[in-house]
């Protein structure tokens with residue numbers, strides 16, 4: 001190993017074999033960025049870094065955001081693996097969760113907080129990634145809505161794959177115009193495969209066949225929310241929520257106090273309110289996902305909605321079955337996202353995300369018919385989706401509802417998803433809006 005040196009790896013010509021049919025694939029991209037021709041890798045002497053560490057530390061990471069799948073650095077991977085390890089510990093109930101929500105009899109004017117500076121709202125949405133969509137749908141109905149977001153409210157660089165029908169739900173809910181749909185759609189492609197190796201495959205049209213830019217989408221919706229008079233407390237964390245007969249009083253870690261008739265918890269799978277409701281209980285199952293967006297795929301016109309190329313396989317002391325997804329990406333004609341995921345019961349022997357990534361670097365080139373040397377890795381992506389049998393999560397407190405990943409309302413296959421949220425948006429915004437009229 002060389003100390004403190006930089007290796008330059010040139011890209012070699014692509015030499016892969018496509019597993020896809022040649023039936024008139026259609027790809028349409030909205031934008032392209034210039035090709036970067038080299039990968040720079042730092043090599044260190046201290047410990048032997050894993051292949052994952054070397055790859056991840058060779059990519060310059062910028063624009064990490066708060067939502068799921070919005071962090072791309074090696075440090076963030078290690079942090080998430082730390083959280084995952086604690087979920088996998090032997091205890092069924094992990095560390096007792098912090099009490100964020102408390103209920104009090106009587107009206108809110110009795111609260112000591114009521115004497116302090118209070119902003120009054122109809123609805124406070126906690127967590128802005130998907131929260132901005134319900135916040136905008138409700139403000140469009142004439143309600144006074146605020147958002148509290150721990151980070152800057154910004155979408156991730158990595159595209160969300162979704163079907164047009166699901167995206168159109170945002171137009172129907174009055175959140176987007178049809179022109180905005182074109183603006184945020186970075187790429188569209190057909191056909192899309194569902195297959196199991198040696199068991200056959202079917203090709204479908206218009207399923208998860210759009211790559212939407214969360215950066216652009218959230219920017220547009222955020223502007224609309226603010227133009228309707230919405231207030232966003234960015235860089236502010238929910239600290240406590242006190243429920244009274246007439247209102248909920250929410251205190252932010254930064255000191256602000258908000259009074260609201262309804263609190264919408266859109267703080268994702270790791271929402272402190274959800275932790276409290278679930279009593280710190282271990283999830284019944286977890287979907288682990290790793291992947292990358294990489295440049296250098298010459299065969300890049302169709303997608304895999306789901307594909308399994310392997311039977312059960314041993315990783316460390318655990319047995320897993322891998323599934324794949326692959327989508328053309330909007331950043332360039334040779335750019336492709338591939339995800340490898342698996343479903344596990346959380347236990348001490350469960351594989352870490354980094355272990356899965358080590359497998360991914362071996363298996364992805366075989367799956368896609370490319371060589372690693374021909375690829376430039378643009379971004380490494382990873383996430384964990386916990387799930388519970390008792391889902392969707394019923395409301396546990398007056399005046400507090402869960403939304404997005406926090407609600408457990410997602411697809412039982414993906415356990416998460418912007419797409420699955422849009423399918424419920426009309427119903428939820430109508431239901432919540434009608435409570436006030």
Ligand SMILES: Cc1cc2nc3c(=O)[nH]c(=O)nc-3n(C[C@H](O)[C@H](O)[C@H](O)COP(=O)(O)OP(=O)(O)OC[C@H]3O[C@@H](n4cnc5c(N)ncnc54)[C@H](O)[C@@H]3O)c2cc1C
Pocket residue numbers: 066067068069126127128129130131148149150151159160161162236237238239266267268269270271272289381382383384403404405406416417418419420
């Ligand atoms: C690798 C990966 C790939 C994915 N690909 C797709 C895809 O192709 N298509 C798709 O539809 N979905 C996809 N998803 C799922 C999608 O990203 C999630 O469903 C979506 O981000 C959920 O949004 P959310 O707002 O409910 O939760 P989160 O994304 O977890 O966001 C929670 C928000 O709450 C904020 N927050 C947390 N705690 C606090 C606090 N105490 N106070 C204030 N704010 C707080 C966070 O900063 C964050 O903004 C993917 C997920 C991953 C991990």
